[in-house]
Amino acid sequence: MDRFEAMRAFVRVVDSGSFTQAARQLGLHKATVSQQVMALEATLGVRLLTRSTRSVAPTAEGLAYHHRACTILQQLDEAETELRQGGQAIQGHLRVDVPVAVGRLVLAPAMREFLDRHPGLSVELGCSDRVVDLVGAGVDCALRGGELPDSGLAARRIGQLRFVLCAAPRYIDEHGLPQTPEALAGHRQVGYLSGATGALRPLRLQREGRSVEVEVPARIVTTDSGAALSAALDGLGLVQLAEFVAAHHLASGALVRVLPGWQSPSLPIHWVTPTPRQRPARVQAFIDWAQALLVRRLGSGLEPA
Incomplete structure (x- = not known):
């Protein structure tokens, strides 16, 4: 046979x-x-x-x-x-899945660079904060945040994504600025539902080896990081955002750091592909380009692997 x-x-x-x-x-x-x-x-x-x-x-x-x-x-x-x-140009169609913020703020604005480099390629850029079944959806590669389950996927670690706890001046004017992690319990947050588990993420902070986790009530919850940002900018609560998402708004004063003496835990991020075997040339070319782009664009918001 x-x-x-x-x-x-x-x-x-x-x-x-x-x-x-x-x-x-x-x-x-x-x-x-x-x-x-x-x-x-x-x-x-x-x-x-x-x-x-x-x-x-x-x-x-x-x-x-x-x-x-x-x-x-x-x-x-x-x-x-x-x-x-042989040595001819890479060709074909590539299906990619990434978190909304990465797709909107990092990859999409730079996609011309990649496509100009590989004119024989076309790209379908899926942007979702949900975990997609790569095999079932026919996705060639995806960017995943958090610890990876033992799923049989091949993974390439990029680094640790830094997060920051912040709020809009409007929220602080109405509710005050918490001075200790324990005080967070008396506030409210813009809740973010984990794309992997569907559970509401608690607010976590750490300093000098001490870690705290505080259950903060949420009047609004979302599965979309962009929606969480918009709600926070409107003063609906505290929010823990990726540093690269919050950076512009912190610089402009639209958001303010909360408990700056404490750090939000960073999140490991990986490129994952459906198989541990050698990746197709088009997939490898995209991952190499995108990884260099992420390191360049995220700057201090990304701790090296």
């Missing part, structure tokens, strides 16, 4: 929902496709498809294998294309 050909046959059956359609697309006999899939199931020791007289559908194991197989076959096709192209 040719493992890759059997894998390709299985993927076509799942995508088309039919052995007949898969055979037609591959230019093979239906019996040949059926034999390839059965041989694959025998090799793996699991049932990949549920068959009936009218339909065929992947089992839970088959669905998981389908996701992996699609990635493997795509990489195989890309590797063969790159070998055939």
Whole structure:
């Protein structure tokens, strides 16, 4: 059995929902496709498809294998294309997912630089503070904040993103300026829901080895860092923002540091890709460019890895 050909046959059956359609697309006999899939199931020791007289559908194991197989076959096709192209320019389409603030403030304004460098590439820049299933969504690479779960994704650490606790002068005029971390409990915050867990993040501060975590009530919560910034600028509460997001507003006086003698914990950030194997050239080119850009644009707001 040719493992890759059997894998390709299985993927076509799942995508088309039919052995007949898969055979037609591959230019093979239906019996040949059926034999390839059965041989694959025998090799793996699991049932990949549920068959009936009218339909065929992947089992839970088959669905998981389908996701992996699609990635493997795509990489195989890309590797063969790159070998055939030799030293030719990188080409193709790239799907990227990043947090809203990074996409809006850092990547999008500089994207012309990358596209001019690689005229054969097109980019779909997804901006979301939610955690996206890279394999299921067909995303080539994503920027993730926080400690990574053991998900099987390949990761490249960029550094630690610095955060700052701040508030608008309007909020301070109305509610006063807290002088100790314990005093935060008597205030209110613009709440941010974690994209990974969906939970409201408490306010955390640290100084000289001491860490405190304070539950601060929120009158407004959001999953979008841009919305959190807008609400804070309107005086709706204290907010913990990435330093690069708050920097301009702190410099202009639209926001004021709260408890400047205390530090907000930094957040590790990584580029992640769906597979630990060698990345396609287009993905590697983007990650290299974007990492250098982040270091340049975020400045002191990014601690080196």
